[in-house]
Amino acid sequence: MEGAAAKADAIAACVTRSITERMEKDRALYQMLSQVIQEAIDAHRNKRLSDAEYLARMRQTLEEAHDKGASSAPIQATRLGPTTACSTST
Numbered sequence: 001m002e003g004a005a006a007k008a009d010a011i012a013a014c015v016t017r018s019i020t021e022r023m024e025k026d027r028a029l030y031q032m033l034s035q036v037i038q039e040a041i042d043a044h045r046n047k048r049l050s051d052a053e054y055l056a057r058m059r060q061t062l063e064e065a066h067d068k069g070a071s072s073a074p075i076q077a078t079r080l081g082p083t084t085a086c087s088t089s090t
Contacts, residue, residue, distance in 0.1 A: 004051035011058040012037050015065050036061050
């Protein structure tokens with residue numbers, strides 16, 4: 001996968017999918033993470049975040065989702081060749 005923005009988009013998609021799957025387990029946490037992701041996407045689209053800042057924000061959100069959701073099923077974005085894959089362990 002090329003470019004910081006493309007990597008950030010892949011992480012956002014990964015975390016968003018996992019949020020949807022886990023929303024009932026901790027609604028407040030996953031709504032907050034969803035809002036953080038959407039705010040970062042909007043900021044990047046409106047040129048308030050550079051590609052590098054957008055990627056950093058998505059990586060931070062991924063870590064937060066993993067750390068705070070670790071008691072259920074951690075979210076992992078793994079690097080597989082030229083693409084970034086999203087997987088969850090249950």
